[in-house]
Amino acid sequence: MAGLEDLYREIILDHYRSPRNRGELPVPPARKLEGFNPLCGDEIVLYLETDDAEGTVSDIRIGGQGCSISQASSSMMGAAVRGKTVAEARKLIRAFKALMSIHESRLEGDGDGEDLAAELEGVRLGDLEALQGVVKFPVRIKCATLAWNTLAQGLDEEQATS
């Protein structure tokens, strides 16, 4: 069993205590998305604004309630994708989910994360790497991926309507 210090890294607790990009954006132009973790009741409300001309995530705000892992993950995600191109954001989502997918992918039958290296190649996760310890606590992976799944859904909706 991994130690708690693998899970509650200082940078995670920092994002939890002082979440970045907390708040709301006017809808429209922003898009509002809600994500739920049906296992534990965590909720995220994501406000996503994209600049179609530039192809960027021009602004992002995050609300909702959740545990330290889900709150820190969403805070770090917002900081990581804000101002990035949509393509970069998608790549980051894939990389992050690959980082977390060692257990989650079993149900999908797609092996034990051998694509991890391919997905992570050329992607700078930065602070997000602190969340790597979460995979040692399988129950908490869904806490970490909630914000990212919600963002992916938002980008998909954005693409479908633009």
Next chain:
Amino acid sequence: MSTIHAPGPLARLRTDFPILDRRVNGKRLVYLDSAATAQKPQAVLDALDDYYTQHNANVHRGVYTLAEEATAAYEEARAKTARFVGAPMPREVIFTRSTTEATNLVAHAWGRSTLAAGDVVVLTHMEHHANIVPWHMLAAERGVELRWIPLTADGHLDLTDLPRLLEGAKLLAVTAVSNVLGTINDIAPLAEAAHAAGALVLVDAAQAAPHLTIDVNALGADFLAFSGHKMLGPTGIGALWARRELLEAMPPFLGGGEMISDVRLDGFTCAELPWKFEAGTPPIAEAVGLGAAIDYLNSVGMDAVRAHELSLTTYAVASLGERFGDRFRVHGPADPVERSGVLSFEFATSQGDSVHPHDIAQVLDSEGVCVRAGHHCAKPLMRVLGVTATARASFYVYNDEDDIDALGDALGAVEKMFG
């Protein structure tokens, strides 16, 4: 803390539960999640082992010795289950997989044959999803109207509007004990009011049957659902008790083997009760295990079970309150007499920051203490409480004051991590 309370009379029972000898994360296992599922005494494990090593055969089919033994053991378990809830006759007890399957059986077989658009089913804000979603499904399919009994601030049912809510109702479906608040509902007067309004009464006894003496007649229930695994028995076995005339009038639930008396090319005839509602090979070993769990509970005595849990709950509220003050806040009735051994709580650091239930449960686990964190399959109640989740400690016969002291120490570790 021992000045507050002497060790409970059932402290010695702990040794009957082999799993409690194991260590978790290098710590003594402190199991405080019995409202989710209970641990099993050696007597239940032995009964399962004995069934599979000595008597295993399908029931109600073979003429050979093993089949007769298996059938007798299965039906003896039914008789024990019936006596345990005060049922007048064993054939009124249907073995199901769980409480959930039992409520679905009622919604499907009774609900779909009885209820039409505009008919009313009354529920409460403290129901478990198992006693909500089947009725939502029926509402969506049949246009049945759902009404809700709200809660008072201290976690009791608010009966102010009961007569209006019951007007024209066909069913009141209510839990006997809240799995979140621990509230023990006074079912008998509720059932009387429901009957006076022409409604039947379904009692969700999942959290009551393991901890309190149940008598279906004293409660005034028409249907009673409960699970084996929360009352020291195996998973995969539950029961529905219903009054015989209701079961006779209801169409079957699942179709297949066992539930028929005849099958022709142009149709079928149902078996008599209770087998009419037990399609397919039933969970035989699990039923036998439930019978052994009931024997165990009877040997302890349900009054002693209740007294032990009341004493533990009283000790927990007092000792944790003394240690953490307002930072340890319990949902539900303040008086332990009004609640079962279920404590859903909020915990805040000395800075006053509320710690998320997941984080509480995670740190507690590292100290060997198992509590549940989440919405407890009661999301409507979570919304009423204004939270998305709670941490929940729940007690049973094998817990003692040491376990509660361990919970207090582990909460100290939570404070250290998040303070």
